[in-house]
Amino acid sequence: MVAPKTTELAPSGPKNVSLQRLGRWLLAFAFCGISGLAGLHAAGAAEPADNLVKNPGFGQDSAKPGTPANYVLTGDVEYRYLGDPNREIAPWGVALRSGPGVGSSAIRQGSIAQTVSGLDAKPGRWFRFSFRGLPQTLFAVDGDRLVMQVDFFADGGRTSFDSKAKPLYHLVQQDRKDLSVNGDGRTGGAAVWRTYALEFMLPSPLVDQVRLKVAFDHGNTAMSAQSEFFVSDFSLVRIAGPLPAEAGNPRPADARPANLLPLGGRWFYQAGAGETAAPKVFDHTNADRLIYHDDKWSAPFAGSMSAWLRAGDIGLDGRVAPKDQFVADNVTVSFDATSLIIHTKSLPNHPTGRFPELGGGNPNYIEEQLATYYIPLNPVENPRHVATATDNSNRALPMGPIGIAANGVVFFNPFDAGSEDASNLMDYCCGHPNQDGLYHYHKYPICIYSPWADEGTGHxxxxxxxxxGFPIYGPYVKAGILAKDATGADGLNDFNIHFDAERGWHYQVTPGKFPYIIGGYWGTEDPRNSPGGRGGRRGPPPGRGPPPGRGFGPPPPGPF
Ligand SMILES: [Zn+2]
Known part of the structure; x- marks a missing residue:
């Protein structure tokens, strides 16, 4: 682990924060949690309006207090706020409990399920069931008996068809093995908030109802302590099927969509019938048609353009938001001749820490703010590029934003400052706000949505x-192999970049290994992104006081 040496200062310098305090919370390395929701958002996925699940945020049933509306719970499960309300912005959901001394059953088992009725197979029979899950450190089952499952029915539930199940526990174990080094602070240990997903085809056109379920069994043997697996954010969305649709075929992700209009670089617009031009602006309503070509044809922004301004965050009006507000257009994008232009309000679209932190931690708020970033469409290697020295003595990368994730949250370089333990200074998603209220990542943020769930089964x-302009990918270079451990052509250089035929030059994140995200610009940065060159970013409002009426009890159940 490289000791951080350099103070992270925005061009405008710290505001309302002593340097000593700044240094303390800026130390970011050792313990940032590896939570997340590596998401699954291919074309057609997952803006809230597309979700066929009722009450995806696990709001409480007003008729049956203490239970989530529209769900059925069985066995050793508990409905509650899935985090420490003093420290985390977490969702409501259900905890599956393993370990001794829970309930009356000799064998720990339980499930959470929702039945979705009125499905119409005519527009297509392919769907994706996904949810967010977070295993606590000691959660364990025998075998692979943590599963997500879909049961099929016809005639309004009177006729039962087959089921399709996907074991998940081996993925939990893989994350613990590969990603704990990314950081394991907070109360969750090596816990990982991430998206688990199952794609399936209705086994018959007669099927009009599915039961979506997450279940576990044999959760207690050899366990010395109780532990939990958190479940929230159920989602069921239609996805494109294979062409030609054929039962049993895996959906080919590399199938080129029809009617593509080139936008520059690796980008295309998937035109509808009769359309001859691309929209000028892409937002949550058409992000599923904004296609990126690497080894697949994906829609990287689909499902990632909306976010929540959380109660306690600061909105564009400079005030502390009294309650959660949905921000549909957190990210929009457009193109000019040379650049992908990303407009972002800089709000994270995933669970975060609660900022400002209690007890002398990070004093900053997460602030909604307007920023525009330019990503070159046709990046080329800069022959004079310089890799970042491990002590940052050459200042190869600027402080402040150096890149941006598809959810509109920026990446910073590896360097922070300070000498005190920073275990509670970054949140579960490896992010925190700086003195300008800009939420950002210093290392692999598993939380961000991406077009496919990263199960370590390939690149x-x-x-x-x-x-x-060069793209940044997740940690695996091939099945079971982390890029940071790879050698030869698969290995990364000091910039964390390498080349392959499908992706060209591309960076890969290196959990637990410097420089974590990128180790210098392999190409040439668009100068409009450099400190001082960014248009439209607003600073924090001057002289704001403590937030009025901000409580630290659990927030009310609601969509997340
Ligand atoms: Zn790679």
Whole structure:
């Protein structure tokens, strides 16, 4: 682990924060949690309006207090706020409990399920069931008996068809093995908030109802302590099927969509019938048609353009938000001849820490703010590029934003300052706000949505772009192999970049290994992104006081 040496200062310098305090919370390395929701958002996915699940945020049933509306709970499960309300912005959901001394059953088992009725197979029979899960450190089952499952029914539930189940516990174990080094602070140990997903085809056109379930069994043997697996954010969305649709075929992710209009670089617009031009602006309503080509044809922004301004965050009006507000257009994008232009309000779209932190931690708020970043469409290697020295003595990368994820949250370089333990200074998603209220990542943020769930079964999906235009991918270079451990052509150089035929030059994140995200610009940064060159970013409102009426009890159940 490289000791951070350099103070992270925005061009405008710290505001309302002593340097000593700044140094303390800026130390970011050792313990940032590896939570996340590596997401699954291919074309057609997952803006809230597309979700066929009722009450995806696990709001409480007003008729049956203490239970989530529209769900059925069985066994050793508990409905509650899934985090420490003093320290985390977490969702409501259900905890599956393993370990001794829970309930009356000799064998720990339980489930959370929702039945979705009225499905119409005519527009297509392919769907994706996904949810967010977070295993606590000691959660364990025998075998692979943590599963997500879909049960099929016809005739309004009177006729039962087959089921399709996907074991998940081996993925939990893989994350613990590969990603704990990314950081394991907070109360969750090596816990990982991430998205688990199952794609399936209705087994018959007669099927009009599915039961979506997360279940576990044999959760207690050999366990010395109780532990939990958190479940929230159920989602069921239609996805494109294989062409030609054929039962049992895996959906080919590399199938080129029809009617593509080139936008520059690796980008295309998937035109509808009769359309001859691309929209000028892409937002949450058409992000599923904004296609990126690498080894797949994906829609990296689909499902990632909306976010929540959380109660306690600061909105564009400079005030502390009294309650959660949905921000549909957190990210929009457009193109000019040379650049992908990303407009972002800079709000994270995933669970975060609660900022400002209690007890002398990070004193800053997460602030909604307007920023525009330019990503070169046709990046080329800069022959004079310089890799970042491990002590940052050469200042190869600027402080402040150096790239941006597809959810509109920026990446910073590896360097922070300070000498005190920083275990509670970054949140579960490896992010925190700086003195300008700008939430940002210093290392692999598993939380961000990406087009496919990263199960380590092949090259990781796209996460975002560095300001030189080269894309940034997740940690795996091939099945079971982390890029940071790879050698030969698969290995990364000091910039954390390498080349392959499908992706060209691309960075890959290196959990637990310097420089974590990128180690310098391999290409040339668009100067409009450099400190002082960014248009439209607003600073924090001057002289704001403590937030009025901000409580630290659990927030009310609601969509997350
Ligand atoms: Zn790679």
């Amino acid at each position: 990781s999906p796209l996460l975002g772009w560095a300001f030189d």
